Amino acid sequence: MTGKKGKQNLKEMLQMPTKELSDLLREEAAKLGLNTHIIVVRFGGEYEPSKVTKFKNGIYEIVLSGLSILFDNLRSTLRHELYHIYDGHLEGKRSFIKYLFIQEPRAVIYQYLGIKL
Numbered sequence: 001m002t003g004k005k006g007k008q009n010l011k012e013m014l015q016m017p018t019k020e021l022s023d024l025l026r027e028e029a030a031k032l033g034l035n036t037h038i039i040v041v042r043f044g045g046e047y048e049p050s051k052v053t054k055f056k057n058g059i060y061e062i063v064l065s066g067l068s069i070l071f072d073n074l075r076s077t078l079r080h081e082l083y084h085i086y087d088g089h090l091e092g093k094r095s096f097i098k099y100l101f102i103q104e105p106r107a108v109i110y111q112y113l114g115i116k117l
């Protein structure tokens with residue numbers, strides 16, 4: 001989807017009711033046994049990549065990119081970011097090599113196949 005129509009649809013989709021989004025979070029977090037009280041989810045801008053960040057107060061923030069909404073990948077993207085939390089990828093010292101070759105592939109495998117490695 002490109003052009004004006006795509007943008008219009010994205011705008012509409014970004015107005016997804018908060019309840020719908022929190023239901024989705026609760027459903028997917030439960031599959032991983034994660035506590036939703038320490039996770040907040042928000043929509044990012046159209047070109048903002050999806051990501052998860054851990055704040056000093058222990059709260060995780062998941063950003064769902066506008067593109068994941070446009071391509072109807074909301075649940076899938078949420079599963080990916082939740083797996084990073086579940087598998088402890090945001091804890092301790094970060095390593096880009098570890099992220100690239102271990103953590104990211106694990107999150108992708110869970111995202112699409114539901115396998116927890």
Ligand SMILES: [Zn+2]
Pocket residue numbers: 080084104107
């Ligand atoms: Zn990832």
